[in-house]
Amino acid sequence: EVQLVESGGGLVQPGGSLRLSCAASGFTVSSNYMSWVRQAPGKGLEWVSVIYSGGSTYYADSVKGRFTISRDNSKNTLYLQMNSLRAEDTAVYYCARDSSTFDYWGQGTLVTVSS
């Protein structure tokens, strides 16, 4: 059974950093495209970043230069390193398997950026 479990969210001050993790089971992260998608409170869905099976990475303009997507193949885990956080980064962050469709999603982890 495919499962994605995010962790690492929490309260952080503006300008701070946080690393999100997404542990996968039932499939191999490194053989798939994997994305992060976020949802600000009461708002819609916003794609954040993708890592391709070959290792290429892409980012939304809103996070480019501040966020880094990566994976640990030995742990079958996806990461999102978030630096220079802003209030507008406050959201639930989901990891999703990205086969052009987001066919599997984690339960989400809440990131709150506030002083």
Next chain:
Amino acid sequence: DIQMTQSPSSLSASVGDRVTITCQASQDISNYLNWYQQKPGKAPKLLIYDASNLETGVPSRFSGSGSGTDFTFTISSLQPEDIATYYCQQYDNLPRTFGQGTKVEIK
């Protein structure tokens, strides 16, 4: 970036009604269009992929159509468990973009 314009933003319908949501892309995306259902406090769930293909296990009352720039999502007979927000999403180009969502309520 490809903009996805979804309408209406919300609707209220009776159980058994036919519900239709539209999604318009700012440029031709062929059939690279998916539909998701999101219930409060839950992750989105894939319902329709490639504009018109029903994901395994999804009830047949859900359907999708369209290509190019204009797409339609239909619930043929609204059920109480269909109360949710529905999103379209294109994957023709990066960044992947979503419509703003349609909140479906029971009248």
